[in-house]
Amino acid sequence: MTAADQGIACVQMILRQAVMLMQESAKIYCLCRQPYDELRPMLSCDHCNDWFHYDCTGLQPPGDNEDDDEVAPAEYRCPKCCIQVGNATRIFNTTPATACMLR
Numbered sequence: 852m853t854a855a856d857q858g859i860a861c862v863q864m865i866l867r868q869a870v871m872l873m874q875e876s877a878k879i880y881c882l883c884r885q886p887y888d889e890l891r892p893m894l895s896c897d898h899c900n901d902w903f904h905y906d907c908t909g910l911q912p913p914g915d916n917e918d919d920d921e922v923a924p925a926e927y928r929c930p931k932c933c934i935q936v937g938n939a940t941r942i943f944n945t946t947p948a949t950a951c952m953l954r
């Protein structure tokens with residue numbers, strides 16, 4: 852390997868790291884494809900492990916005195932996963948039925 856080759860390999864490595872960093876900071880979530888916003892409560896889908904805003908899924912977010920655990924469904928399936936398994940309109944959870952109503 853020549854010195855020039857080594858230089859190129861080094862630049863490539865730095866570029867790869869920069870791209871990875873950019874992807875990390877631009878991670879987007881939910882159906883609305885927004886980056887994380889600490890002001891908007893989220894819950895995770897038990898099937899794809901993606902995160903979703905309560906208000907985007909039609910679920911009731913936890914109130915000031917409520918715990919996330921008490922409000923979030925024990926098992927949540929996001930609309931995307933509902934569509935994937937072919938029951939987009941089936942009510943999956945007992946609490947707010949809209950969790951699976953997105954068509």
Ligand SMILES: [Zn+2]
Nearest residue numbers: 881883904907
């Ligand atoms: Zn959202």
Ligand SMILES: [Zn+2]
Nearest residue numbers: 896899929932
């Ligand atoms: Zn999902």
